[in-house]
Amino acid sequence: MTTPVLTGTPVPSASLQLGEQHYRDLRRRYTLRLLLIYFVPLILLTIYFFSQHGAIVWESERLRLRARAEHQANTLDLFLSERRVNLINLINDPHLPYPPDSRTLQTYLEELKRMSETFVDLGCFDDLGVQTAYAGPHPSLTGLSYRKEPWYVDLLQGADDFIVTDIYSGFRQELHFTIAVKRTIRGETVVLRSTLDPGRVDEYIRSLEGSGQVFTSLVNKEGVYQAVTGHLGSALQTSSFVPPADPRLGDASVRIEGSSVHYGYSWLRMADWAVIVQWADPGRHGALTGMQLRMPGITGGVFAFVFFVIVYRARKRVELEQDSDRTRARLIADLEESEERNRLIVETALDAVITSDAEGVITGWNAQAKSIFGWPRDEVVGQRLSDTIVPRQYREAHLNGLKHFADTGEGPILNKRIEFMALHRDGHEFPVEIKVSPVNRRGATIFTAFVSDITQRKRAEEEAQKHQTELAHVWRVSTAGELMSGLAHELNQPLTAIAYDVAACANYVRSGKGEVGKLVELLERASAEAQRAGQIVHHLRDFVQKREPRFETIDLCELVRKVSDLLEAQIEQQAIGFELDVGSRALWVRADAIQVEQVLVNLIQNAVEAIDEAGDGDRELRVQVGRSQDGMAEVAVHDTGMGLSPGTSERLLESFFTTKPYGLGMGLPISRSIIEAHHGSFSITPRLDGRTGTTARFALPLDPGKLSREGQ
Amino acid sequence: MMPEPTVFIVDDNQAVRRAVQALVESEGLAAETFGSGQEFLDAYDPQRPGCLVLDVRLRGSSGLDVQDELRRIKATLPIIILTAYGNVSTSVRAFKGGAVDFLQKPVVPEKLLKAVRSAIEMDRRARDVAATRAAVTKRIEELTPREREVMELLVLGKSSKEIGEALDLSVRTVEGHRGEVLRKMEVSSAAELVREVLAARSET
Numbered sequence: 001m002t003t004p005v006l007t008g009t010p011v012p013s014a015s016l017q018l019g020e021q022h023y024r025d026l027r028r029r030y031t032l033r034l035l036l037i038y039f040v041p042l043i044l045l046t047i048y049f050f051s052q053h054g055a056i057v058w059e060s061e062r063l064r065l066r067a068r069a070e071h072q073a074n075t076l077d078l079f080l081s082e083r084r085v086n087l088i089n090l091i092n093d094p095h096l097p098y099p100p101d102s103r104t105l106q107t108y109l110e111e112l113k114r115m116s117e118t119f120v121d122l123g124c125f126d127d128l129g130v131q132t133a134y135a136g137p138h139p140s141l142t143g144l145s146y147r148k149e150p151w152y153v154d155l156l157q158g159a160d161d162f163i164v165t166d167i168y169s170g171f172r173q174e175l176h177f178t179i180a181v182k183r184t185i186r187g188e189t190v191v192l193r194s195t196l197d198p199g200r201v202d203e204y205i206r207s208l209e210g211s212g213q214v215f216t217s218l219v220n221k222e223g224v225y226q227a228v229t230g231h232l233g234s235a236l237q238t239s240s241f242v243p244p245a246d247p248r249l250g251d252a253s254v255r256i257e258g259s260s261v262h263y264g265y266s267w268l269r270m271a272d273w274a275v276i277v278q279w280a281d282p283g284r285h286g287a288l289t290g291m292q293l294r295m296p297g298i299t300g301g302v303f304a305f306v307f308f309v310i311v312y313r314a315r316k317r318v319e320l321e322q323d324s325d326r327t328r329a330r331l332i333a334d335l336e337e338s339e340e341r342n343r344l345i346v347e348t349a350l351d352a353v354i355t356s357d358a359e360g361v362i363t364g365w366n367a368q369a370k371s372i373f374g375w376p377r378d379e380v381v382g383q384r385l386s387d388t389i390v391p392r393q394y395r396e397a398h399l400n401g402l403k404h405f406a407d408t409g410e411g412p413i414l415n416k417r418i419e420f421m422a423l424h425r426d427g428h429e430f431p432v433e434i435k436v437s438p439v440n441r442r443g444a445t446i447f448t449a450f451v452s453d454i455t456q457r458k459r460a461e462e463e464a465q466k467h468q469t470e471l472a473h474v475w476r477v478s479t480a481g482e483l484m485s486g487l488a489h490e491l492n493q494p495l496t497a498i499a500y501d502v503a504a505c506a507n508y509v510r511s512g513k514g515e516v517g518k519l520v521e522l523l524e525r526a527s528a529e530a531q532r533a534g535q536i537v538h539h540l541r542d543f544v545q546k547r548e549p550r551f552e553t554i555d556l557c558e559l560v561r562k563v564s565d566l567l568e569a570q571i572e573q574q575a576i577g578f579e580l581d582v583g584s585r586a587l588w589v590r591a592d593a594i595q596v597e598q599v600l601v602n603l604i605q606n607a608v609e610a611i612d613e614a615g616d617g618d619r620e621l622r623v624q625v626g627r628s629q630d631g632m633a634e635v636a637v638h639d640t641g642m643g644l645s646p647g648t649s650e651r652l653l654e655s656f657f658t659t660k661p662y663g664l665g666m667g668l669p670i671s672r673s674i675i676e677a678h679h680g681s682f683s684i685t686p687r688l689d690g691r692t693g694t695t696a697r698f699a700l701p702l703d704p705g706k707l708s709r710e711g712q
Numbered sequence: 713m714m715p716e717p718t719v720f721i722v723d724d725n726q727a728v729r730r731a732v733q734a735l736v737e738s739e740g741l742a743a744e745t746f747g748s749g750q751e752f753l754d755a756y757d758p759q760r761p762g763c764l765v766l767d768v769r770l771r772g773s774s775g776l777d778v779q780d781e782l783r784r785i786k787a788t789l790p791i792i793i794l795t796a797y798g799n800v801s802t803s804v805r806a807f808k809g810g811a812v813d814f815l816q817k818p819v820v821p822e823k824l825l826k827a828v829r830s831a832i833e834m835d836r837r838a839r840d841v842a843a844t845r846a847a848v849t850k851r852i853e854e855l856t857p858r859e860r861e862v863m864e865l866l867v868l869g870k871s872s873k874e875i876g877e878a879l880d881l882s883v884r885t886v887e888g889h890r891g892e893v894l895r896k897m898e899v900s901s902a903a904e905l906v907r908e909v910l911a912a913r914s915e916t
Contacts, residue, residue: 493725496818500731503821507738514738522734529727569769
């Protein structure tokens with residue numbers, strides 16, 4: 001036997017008491033794991049988005065600065081280009097006499113000033129670079145040679161017909177810059193020059209700065225301020241940022257005194273100047289500042305929320321774990337308990353538990369098996385069942401059964417509770433109830449048998465049976481009186497026949513007319529009738545005698561006919577219509593005739609009483625015999641009484657329950673127990689055919705031996 | 713000449729039936745047996761004299777039903793009813809139905825035979841009376857109307873003179889009719905005529 005229940009090894013109880021510490025650790029581990037799982041990507045994402053955001057903001061800053069610079073450069077270009085056009089128009093003016101005198105220039109200067117106040121003066125140079133005429137605030141400049149002046153050299157040598165100078169002090173020692181144009185007239189190069197006021201340019205630039213978001217400055221190729229907002233410095237100082245010559249439009253970051261300053265720049269087309277734009281307040285402006293401020297708050301909020309969620313989740317998870325641990329612990333405890341219980345049941349139950357292999361060799365033997373059969377485990381294991389506990393007369397059948405199971409896998413006694421005789425070690429046989437179950441283990445069959453000693457039970461059953469027989473007898477005697485008038489009539493028939501036959505004989509003898517043959521015939525008839533009378537008396541004696549049940553094969557139809565004969569007169573005397581419905585075919589049953597008669601008499605008597613109680617009405621009693629649907633021989637007694645009152649039908653079969661004033665309350669319970677002892681069924685129900693009244697019926701199994709004999 | 717009287721025996725118990733038959737036959741009487749009331753009714757000829765021994769409790773029908781049926785067909789056969797259980801209602805019904813005897817089983821043979829004999833005698837007498845009555849009635853029918861008138865008045869005890877006055881006839885004529893009536897009625901005196909006619913009429 002390999003199941004633990006029989007080896008008796010208790011399963012060691014695992015300690016499942018998990019402390020608080022365990023769950024604190026678990027909670028911490030969950031929290032950390034969740035933090036890692038959620039925070040690392042969150043932080044990476046935050047960083048990524050933050051840098052992305054910064055880059056985008058930065059890019060847009062750059063573009064904005066460049067756009068500003070470009071816009072301002074264009075504006076300045078336009079301004080300078082207008083001034084150039086003013087001068088070109090002047091030099092090409094056919095009305096301008098050449099060489100012009102200063103007075104004429106004065107007239108033209110005033111006209112230029114009307115166009116732009118920027119014009120300060122106007123001068124004209126001859127082929128040799130001498131300023132031949134001049135109009136403006138510095139007449140002393142007239143006659144000066146500019147031949148060596150850089151701008152003059154550049155203009156004469158350059159391809160362009162104009163030049164814009166950087167801001168410089170020059171002869172007059174004040175900041176100014178010059179636009180000059182040239183024209184070749186009759187082989188001589190004539191130059192016309194005008195000084196422009198840089199202050200006007202400054203004002204112009206400031207007006208372009210707008211609302212003060214940006215600072216704008218104008219530098220030349222060397223980075224010298226040409227025009228500048230006061231915040232940054234003054235003209236002719238050098239800018240900390242010198243824009244590269246290429247590209248013409250761009251931006252750049254420069255670190256100045258530890259902080260990064262960003263510039264946008266754009267070179268002018270009209271002069272070698274560049275417009276530089278920088279934020280007036282690089283620390284806080286635009287989306288960058290606001291975003292930078294909000295970002296930590298939002299991020300912190302999100303982080304805090306996630307953190308709390310994680311802590312909550314971890315706690316929840318641990319609680320669930322704790323719950324499931326508890327459940328598991330309880331289940332395991334239950335399981336251990338039930339295994340222990342099973343073991344105890346097997347060990348302490350009244351049942352002996354015996355296992356054997358397919359050959360009938362004993363492999364398992366519990367304590368009860370020892371006490372029931374007397375064999376200790378050590379001696380019996382390994383022996384054959386057929387050599388130990390199977391009584392000799394059953395050994396062959398036992399071995400055949402094992403073989404049959406091995407061949408076909410079938411066993412008629414398997415998985416059923418069956419009563420058997422068993423052999424004790426000391427040689428006495430005793431009744432057992434046994435249930436054998438085959439179990440297939442890795443291809444081999446193991447039989448497990450639960451065996452209980454039913455000696456006591458059998459004895460009790462026998463006693464109950466005896467008691468029952470006595471009770472039935474007492475009741476039978478008490479009801480026999482009811483049969484008496486029927487029996488009397490029954491007896492009257494043969495007695496009457498005997499009396500008349502004998503009297504006839506006497507008459508013949510007296511008169512001397514009788515032939516011997518006639519006399520013999522009459523006497524023989526009388527003798528037969530006397531025997532019949534004897535049988536009736538004998539039957540009556542059987543009926544009231546205390547006796548053991550005697551099972552015989554009887555025809556239930558005949559039995560019913562006989563009882564009906566006995567009772568019919570009495571029934572009719574009560575003015576009750578009696579109908580007997582018996583088929584022509586015999587219904588053979590194994591039964592104790594007296595007991596079955598007793599039941600039928602009881603049922604008919606009950607029916608008569610029920611009809612009588614109901615008073616006037618149909619007053620009909622019908623006895624029906626036939627085969628029931630489940631193939632039993634059935635007798636039904638229908639009455640037209642009042643029927644069963646609710647609640648009565650359940651109690652009818654209880655002992656001492658009676659609805660009759662003088663009833664013992666024994667009839668139906670005994671009837672039922674008699675029928676049940678015949679393996680039959682017994683019931684009392686309302687009539688099923690719709691009429692008022694009750695149907696009492698009992699059914700007995702047909703005698704299988706008689707059936708098969710009839711079938712042949 | 714009347715046929716021999718027969719004892720008809722109806723009982724569903726064959727042994728009893730045969731025993732009764734044997735008993736009756738041992739007395740020199742003819743007997744016929746029937747297993748049921750219906751069997752008897754089917755075979756019964758009212759002209760046959762005798763008596764009926766009827767068991768009140770028969771399978772299929774009650775003996776009393778047979779009795780009722782016989783009365784319905786105006787059979788005069790005397791009936792001896794046998795019963796295992798004498799109860800009042802059954803016996804009252806039986807006697808009302810014209811049973812001549814109501815015997816409770818077991819009936820000792822002598823008592824039964826006595827009952828049978830007296831029943832047969834009763835039947836014989838009844839049949840004699842019936843025969844006589846039929847003869848007188850037949851003779852009355854053979855009288856002329858005038859003779860019948862004279863006879864009716866004679867039966868009332870009138871004298872010839874009173875009859876002559878009543879029928880507006882002379883005494884002489886009445887005397888002539890009277891002699892004819894007495895001759896045709898086969899009586900010797902007016903007193904005898906009165907007795908016979910009254911006897912014939914008394915039970916009709």
